[in-house]
Amino acid sequence: MIDSKYKWQLDQPADSSVVDKLAKDANIDPFMAKTLIQRGITSADAVEDFLNPSVSAFHDPFLMHDMHKGIERIQQAVENGEHITVYGDYDADGITSTTVMYETLSDLGADVDYYIPNRFTEGYGPNVEAFQKIIQKGTSLIVTVDNGVAGNQAIVAANELHCDVVVTDHHSLPEKLPDAYAIIHPRVKNENGDAYPFGDLCGAGVAFKVAQALMDEVPSDLIDITAIGTVADVVSLRDENRAIVKFGVQAISNSQRPGLLALIKEAGIDLGRFSEEDIGFGIAPRLNSLGRIKDATVGVELLSTFDEDRAGELAKFANQQNDLRKSLVDQFFTEAVQSVEDSGDISQRHTLVVVGHNWHQGVLGIVASRLVDKYQRPTIVMTDTDGSEEVKGSGRSVDNFDLFKAIDPIRDQTIGFGGHHSAVGLTIKKDKVPVLKDQLEKAAEEQQLDLSVKPKLAIAGVIPVSQVTAVLCDKIKTLAPFGQDNPKPIFQVQFDQLANVKAMGKTSDHLKFSLVQGNNRLTAIAFGRGSAAVELQNSQAAVQVVGEIGENTWNNRTTLQLMVDDLKQTLPPVIDERTHELHRKMFATVGTYVFFHEKVLKQLQGYVGGQSQVVMYDQVTEASANGNRLYIVDCPDVLDDLVQLLAKVQPQTTVLYLYKKQLISKIGMPDRNSYAKLFRFVKEHSNVNIAMQLKQISEHLHISARTIIFMVQVFLELDFITIQDRVINLNPNYTARDLKTAPSYHLRVEQLAAEKKLLVSNTHELVSFVKDCLGV
Structure with missing residues (x-):
């Protein structure tokens, strides 16, 4: 599941009358008027000064x-x-x-x-x-x-x-x-x-x-x-x-x-x-x-x-x-990531301090910036050098953490220190690195650093692929030069489907895909997001994309493209994740995990984190499920059990694992001839030890061992046979009864119906059925 790196903030549309007035007064397109108003430019004179600066601007x-x-x-x-x-x-x-x-x-x-x-x-x-x-x-x-x-x-x-x-x-x-x-x-x-x-x-x-x-x-x-x-x-x-x-x-x-x-x-x-x-x-x-x-x-x-x-x-x-700088940054960043992952600091700390050996000091700030981008937390990258007891480095921060203020209380324990809110440089003794780490964590607590707070990303508007044209691109260009306080407009682009999703680049670091809407297609490039390719290719989750509209020229041919600033997946109400195997990572997300078989619940209960709920299907309450993520872990024997469960809850998302180790439908329901063959065998052979002779009986009757066990259970429930110490004999006092009245027979019918509906059906059929049950 791909989460956004930023908190998207869609600019509020300006009042249409205000837009129309500025468009008329400044003799500009309404799109331009709307965009300029978003940037605080609201008069015809201000528009002229902005779009056509002159020497008088100096x-x-x-x-x-x-x-x-x-x-x-x-x-x-x-x-x-x-x-x-x-x-x-x-x-x-x-x-x-x-x-x-x-x-x-x-x-x-x-x-x-x-x-x-x-x-x-x-x-x-x-x-x-x-x-x-x-x-x-x-x-x-x-x-x-x-x-x-x-x-x-x-x-x-x-x-x-x-x-x-x-x-x-x-x-x-x-x-x-x-x-x-x-x-x-x-x-x-x-x-x-x-x-x-x-x-x-x-x-x-x-x-x-x-x-x-x-x-x-x-x-x-x-x-x-x-x-x-x-x-x-x-x-x-x-x-x-x-x-x-x-x-x-x-x-x-x-x-x-x-x-x-x-x-x-x-x-x-x-x-x-x-x-x-x-x-x-x-x-x-x-x-x-x-x-x-x-x-x-x-x-x-x-x-x-x-x-x-x-x-x-x-x-x-x-x-x-520059090439050397890039190679050094790549090398040190890779080593820094390995160090962070090996240390386990991501799960334990709000801040990161990475110390390399003989790293080039001139690129440590860039490495720190890339680590902040990857881990979204304040980071200091330092290096020691041979023959020195000092470490020197640079730090970068997130918006909601003052890095300079965090380190300033231990300034007297540094050899050199300076910077501001978002970036610092410092030199300390090697033995002071633990002091620095502790101080940063203390400051994170004092400043109430919330790592869940994402940096904000302003979205200028929402447009469909069909409106991404060369004319629109030319209009955007008139707002240039872009930079601080005049960013290139970022749009959320609406589309019907993704196509041609693939990782690109020498090391597959980048992502390329097409946004398709009817006959319109727009190529999108997301630098540094190559790892998302597999998720986009295989996931059923809906995708939203925001980015800057630009041009790409290749072999003297210029085409429009979207430079992706961010993307995210949103869960549909029902997700088909049917599986024949259950792994610990499938229980990592907080939610309500529902089981239909107590034996399976006991086996897997240890996989589920403390913030999640583990519950049998008949114990689910509206309070525990409503608005949460609901996981249907195993497949019910009776379809109505699932129907009644879904009818009384309103989860945000329902994820269907529907685990079943062995499908009953692969065995099926024995035909009447099979029952007759087994009945004659029991009638003609006394004292049959089902445990010791099952294989021979199966080979003799040409019926699978699992089917024989099932039919024996049906006969027992109908009093056709007796079993003592696993020895079977015909009940001399049996009376003829309909096979369908046996509980096991009835359960097998229910199991086959449930499997047909839940396990044999395709994704569309399954999702539609569950949506109907949920009323969504």
Whole structure:
């Protein structure tokens, strides 16, 4: 049974009059009006700004805190020939913001270089030793990009060495701002108590605003690089960011940057159909891999070089690093899953801590994210290294658990610790791992972490397969670029049946199927759900699918497809799971398990969990069965027993195991000739030991042993024979009686009728019969 990974939330349809008004006022399609209203865009002006952003979308850069002061200092350094160092970061946003600032200062004629700290030896942000080294080489002005607002200690060190620091950053503000020459940050309020009109710029976006202030115009030649940083850092794609990415995608499509073109080629991206998704899934991962695996400094050279040979060389290197990153993630994820499964922590703990050996530190956060996705609980992935008593790692969390708050109480027992609600990094001694595990479990209890709470998934609407057309796809495209705060619409697609269900990919990790409705067919792809193929192929449960409508181009042919975000099965009222064998796993689900034979109940009672009910058919109550899952474990001898049971209950789902070890119908009812043959035999042979002579009697009469035993029971019930110590003799005083009056004969008739109805029938016949009994 496939359960959804998310809690589906269908957006409430907007009032039709409101939709019609916006469609008319903005001169747009009602579908577009409805979708925009769902996104909080309710006026014609807002629609125009959203769908067609212009240069006017870019705010005055001097509205940002300390922009005037920072620009004056940079201009002074350029005019005086001072050496400037741009101090960046090792992720895609850091690489692009460094590139934007470096190219801007270079174009102004500055004496400038750049420095990106090493993730593994220096860590994130301003580093005292790095600042000292930079200053010793002659730098008198450091301009940070995508970092610096929390670099108090390093900035103090720079001030003491008579080097000014201009911070340009977008990260969360600390309690105390550093003593920098200027802090250019969209969320820092100016002396009037006002903040910049749009606070969700990324590091590259802030650098872009500095470039705009320095150039006294929107630097269109830098918008391609800024768009990459904006998409990579997953910031809000509204307001200024939307304009940056929309214009940036267009600029990249016409780019003349050798490095960017080489990287796009290595990523296998079709430049003619370029979109923000190509940045998110093609360009950004390759830039991020440089810093994750080794040194991100070459990323700036890759983006800014005009040497085509060098560009090709660096692009290949970035692609190789990305391939290495993916292989390491796959390897460590597999090992981590094995560790989790072996530990049994899934059944015992609300949180996970996995410690590997000599795992590459740059990919631990990705591994943690994949584990969170798989197990839906906060996870920390760490590694030890040979010759060290420390373990270092990264953690990722779920929406309803503050991971930073959870670990903060033991901060004094860590060597290094930082992060926020959803992600942390930390270093601890090996012997503190149990302390960390215990603290996380304690925090899970304090924060009342409920693992049954699923992350929410917004569904824009429900549409049939027949409405998934190229026209609809084109309408959706006009809402792009998609990302944070402007997600691609997700639809629940209605269909009549699934077809061509199969696992795909080298290791069958992914799922492919078709949604069929009449003559309409839509291909659906679900990444990472390959394991669901068998369940979908064999289960009778109804399936619901939600996903994003997109296109797939193969061999110059473009077709529509659904990229599946989630799917789930819902149980029909009656499920045919008839079986000849019963296993413990068949009793794992909570429900009411009904038996018709006490012997079978006693044999299987230990299989059933404590939250379930085990009951004989004549003891089932409405309270115990109504609204629950009802399991009919074994096959009744008398069909009416099942009919009466089903008539008085209203279960949510009825599952039919109808187990029977041996079918009576395979033996059948003896004919009158068989009874006559056995009667003559008993009449002609005295003192027949049925236990010792059964085989010989069966061979002599050419009647099966089981049939003979049954007929003996009928004769005994009719007083035709006597049995003492298993020795049979004819009753000298017997009187002729109808065979049908014997209880065993009557029971055999009932058993054959029950088997015919319940075990020999096909699924449709059985389900229809049980539904009629239930009244559904």
